[in-house]
Amino acid sequence: MAQVYVIYSPSIDSYYIGSCSDFDERLKQHLxxxxxxxxxxxxxxxxxxxxxDNLSYSQARQMEVHIKKMKSRKYLVNLKQYxxxxxxxxxKFGADSSR
Structure with missing residues (x-):
């Protein structure tokens, strides 16, 4: 199973979008x-x-690319809010879970 994530850094006021198979481990690597x-x-x-989460690798990559193509902070904020x-x-990508 794979995951797509958006992480945020308050110190540089920036977002990063990625995909992986173990988010907790990947976040440690970023940190x-x-x-x-x-x-x-x-x-x-x-x-x-x-x-x-609970995505196939193909679904995760497609979703990651889609979110990155949006190139919009407002899209990320709205995605979180709504x-x-x-x-x-x-x-759209045939998945069924998020947090």
């Missing part, structure tokens, strides 16, 4: 700056913003 050239290395205060947007996104 520890394990990838020296990665965008998330710029901050050490990343926190979960949105998490979609459950119907999250449900519609899950429906």
């Amino acid at each position: 520890n700056g394990e990838y020296t050239l990665a965008f998330t290395k710029k901050a050490a205060d990343w926190q979960e913003y949105i998490l979609f 459950e119907e947007m999250r449900l519609k996104l899950l429906e």
Whole structure:
């Protein structure tokens, strides 16, 4: 199973969108700056913003690409605020869970 996540850093007021198979482990990697050239290395205060889980790898990648293509902070804020947007996104990619 795979997950799509949006994390937020208050110190740089930025969001990061990604997908993985173990969000908790991946968040630790972001926080520890394990990838020296990665965008998330710029901050050490990343926190979960949105998490979609119980996805196939294909669903997760498609959803991640879709969210990134939106290129909109407002879209991310609305996605967090409005459950119907999250449900519609899950429906579009054939998934059934988020937190």
